Amino acid sequence: MAINQKCQYALRALYELSLHYPSGPVKIAHIAHSQGIPKKFLEGILGLLKSLGYVKSHRGKDGGYSLAKPPGQISVGEVIRGVQGPFSPVECIIGEDHCQLKGRCSFRPLWERAKAALEEVYDHTTFQDLLDQDKTPTEGERLESKGGSSDEPD
Incomplete structure (x- = not known):
């Protein structure tokens, strides 16, 4: 099963909103720029995500979009479906x-079995998991923080 472009954009938009949860609404232009999503296409995707209950829209000067619930309560699998x-x-x-x-x-x-494997991975990955994953240092970063180099053997 290939994830189509529209779905990839939806996932990336939700990821960007997760980065800003719960600090407040994020402007469409910021989401589009940060995630490389065409703005016109993003407007439709955010409308769909709103109708699915994943995002809320906020009007006014400080308006934009925000998650409707915490990132840990939204699985990648449910969004894809x-x-x-x-x-x-x-x-x-x-x-x-x-x-x-x-x-x-x-x-x-x-x-x-292939379907079950896909469901297992996607359904058991939340947007909070993705945020936490990005905060986990890589092996090279761990070695550098200890004063070592990733090119040198232990």
Whole structure:
């Protein structure tokens, strides 16, 4: 299952709003610039995210968008489903009625395991997890803080 561009933009917009949670509304122009999303496209995506209950809009001079709930309460999986639809490596897992090999497909168990693996990763990753991940130092940063170099053996 490939994540389409619209869904990638939606995820990046929510990530940017997560960075600013709960400090206040973020302007569309800031989100667009920070995440490399075309502003016109972003307006529609934010409208969709608002209708799905992930963001709130704020009017006025200090207006913009903010998360409707904490980043730890929004999973990547639920957003993908809301924006793009159900997970499936192949269409027949979503609607078995369309399968010509219904009930006798040797690949079905494989497709179901792949679907379950996708769901496991996406559903168990929240936007707070992504924020925390970005705060975790890399191995090179840990070594540098200890006075070592990532090029030198221990």
